Amino acid sequence: RNRVVLCTVMVMVGTLIAGFAGALTRGPAPEVSPRLLTDSEGRTLFLRGFNTASSAKNPTGLADLTEEDVAREYSDMGTNFVRLLLQWQAVEPEPGEIDQDYLDEVEKRVGWYEKRGYHVMLDMHQDLYSTYTSSEHVAGNGAPEWATQNDRLPVAEDLDMWELYYLEPGVIRSFDNFWGTSDNDLDLMDHYAKSWGAVAERFADNEAVLAYDLMNEPWGGTLQAAEFERGPLAEFYRRSIAEIRQSDSDTWLFVEPQAVGVNWGMTSALPAFDDPRDGEDRIGFAPHLYPLPMDLGKSYASAKEEVDDALATWEDSVLRTAERLDAPVILGEFGLDATAPGALDYVDAVIDMTERTGMGYAYWSNDPGSWGPYNGDGEPQPLADTLNRAYPRAVAGEPLSISTTDIHLTLSYRTDPQVTAPTEIYLPESFGAGGGSVSCGADCETNWDAERRVLSVTQAPESGVAAVEVRAA
Numbered sequence: 001r002n003r004v005v006l007c008t009v010m011v012m013v014g015t016l017i018a019g020f021a022g023a024l025t026r027g028p029a030p031e032v033s034p035r036l037l038t039d040s041e042g043r044t045l046f047l048r049g050f051n052t053a054s055s056a057k058n059p060t061g062l063a064d065l066t067e068e069d070v071a072r073e074y075s076d077m078g079t080n081f082v083r084l085l086l087q088w089q090a091v092e093p094e095p096g097e098i099d100q101d102y103l104d105e106v107e108k109r110v111g112w113y114e115k116r117g118y119h120v121m122l123d124m125h126q127d128l129y130s131t132y133t134s135s136e137h138v139a140g141n142g143a144p145e146w147a148t149q150n151d152r153l154p155v156a157e158d159l160d161m162w163e164l165y166y167l168e169p170g171v172i173r174s175f176d177n178f179w180g181t182s183d184n185d186l187d188l189m190d191h192y193a194k195s196w197g198a199v200a201e202r203f204a205d206n207e208a209v210l211a212y213d214l215m216n217e218p219w220g221g222t223l224q225a226a227e228f229e230r231g232p233l234a235e236f237y238r239r240s241i242a243e244i245r246q247s248d249s250d251t252w253l254f255v256e257p258q259a260v261g262v263n264w265g266m267t268s269a270l271p272a273f274d275d276p277r278d279g280e281d282r283i284g285f286a287p288h289l290y291p292l293p294m295d296l297g298k299s300y301a302s303a304k305e306e307v308d309d310a311l312a313t314w315e316d317s318v319l320r321t322a323e324r325l326d327a328p329v330i331l332g333e334f335g336l337d338a339t340a341p342g343a344l345d346y347v348d349a350v351i352d353m354t355e356r357t358g359m360g361y362a363y364w365s366n367d368p369g370s371w372g373p374y375n376g377d378g379e380p381q382p383l384a385d386t387l388n389r390a391y392p393r394a395v396a397g398e399p400l401s402i403s404t405t406d407i408h409l410t411l412s413y414r415t416d417p418q419v420t421a422p423t424e425i426y427l428p429e430s431f432g433a434g435g436g437s438v439s440c441g442a443d444c445e446t447n448w449d450a451e452r453r454v455l456s457v458t459q460a461p462e463s464g465v466a467a468v469e470v471r472a473a
């Protein structure tokens with residue numbers, strides 16, 4: 001723990017100095033994402049969902065998930081998005097051999113979400129590079145055994161904090177051999193990129209798959225911060241983008257910054273990426289949010305001011321990076337022990353921020369337990385109510401303002417004559433069985449789907465600015 005704290009302090013001091021220097025030379029951060037994701041009908045999307053799930057961090061690469069779980073999640077919380085975890089070790093169990101049976105299983109699960117109108121982001125997940133960095137398989141997931149080259153360096157067997165394994169010699173060497181910073185060639189990186197190519201070949205025409213998240217929480221091993229992000233990490237992203245675009249020209253490709261520092265609010269140094277597709281680039285930015293005061297054990301109730309400051313710094317840093325990348329933002333992970341003092345207020349604060357900035361989000365995670373919406377016995381916890389929140393699933397134009405409580409929603413947007421599909425708004429049970437009372441101007445039509453709890457609003461496209469207000473009945 002001391003090493004993690006020391007590492008943290010050193011990273012913070014270095015970045016604060018750099019940040020201060022930077023602040024002397026840069027203007028205000030944007031207030032909203034520079035681009036927003038749209039669906040196939042041109043509607044602006046507000047993505048609300050979960051990471052599914054930590055239980056996928058195993059050699060099968062499949063989460064403990066049934067179609068009934070998906071149906072229940074929608075019924076309980078009205079989500080429309082999932083960050084679906086994959087494992088490279090399951091995609092390419094042997095060098096150059098793609099396991100199509102595994103992709104069949106993934107495709108079946110994507111189908112469960114597609115049936116219910118979800119958008120899917122496939123996340124090639126890793127933590128600590130792989131479980132094969134040590135013979136005891138003490139921690140980690142992601143890379144297959146053949147791609148885990150730790151040069152027989154040691155990995156401790158009983159660290160009390162999983163994050164400490166990132167500092168173990170065998171883990172660092174495994175990453176260095178992947179990134180090519182240990183005089184290895186980039187053969188492993190090419191295998192990973194080609195595995196993405198195989199996944200893209202499978203899902204290129206799948207309407208439900210909106211995005212690929214190219215690597216979860218990258219770690220540079222002996223290389224850190226800008227040298228890592230602008231060096232081997234950027235090269236990995238460029239190779240993965242090239243492999244994917246050989247068969248898939250439309251799915252969004254999301255890049256993540258290095259986790260350390262950026263999860264807490266420090267600014268990523270990732271460069272912008274070219275997208276070799278016809279039409280506008282489709283490169284997104286998918287940071288994670290874990291404020292350092294809470295990573296160090298403080299609750300939101302006991303450290304609200306510190307955490308709010310960290311959240312504001314994170315928002316500023318992320319929007320600056322998104323502006324540089326000209327990218328929409330999906331908050332790929334945020335979460336906490338939802339039973340801790342003030343935890344649900346923190347969740348509300350983060351969701352308010354995503355509404356204000358136009359970010360999508362996937363909560364970490366829907367595994368049963370104190371962090372998730374269901375406890376170890378599968379019973380709903382107060383977090384499920386907090387996440388069961390009114391939101392505009394899809395907006396037929398450019399969103400201008402959103403405000404939601406559990407009994408009142410207002411939404412204004414600039415209509416787009418090219419978009420004829422209706423604006424869709426999810427309303428939880430607190431708005432009443434009939435979906436509440438709606439006002440939306442003279443020339444608008446509404447429809448209430450009681451089963452999906454979705455209000456559809458159709459404005460004349462030439463309306464200009466549309467204003468919708470819903471009050472609980």
Ligand SMILES: CN(C)c1ccc(C(=O)NC[C@H]2N[C@H](CO)[C@@H](O)[C@@H]2O)cc1
Nearest residue numbers: 127163166216217219259260290333364
């Ligand atoms: C030292 N390094 C490199 C490090 C430390 C801590 C995290 C982390 O907390 N991540 C937050 C959550 N994300 C993963 C899944 O992506 C979860 O297991 C973590 O709780 C990441 C990296």
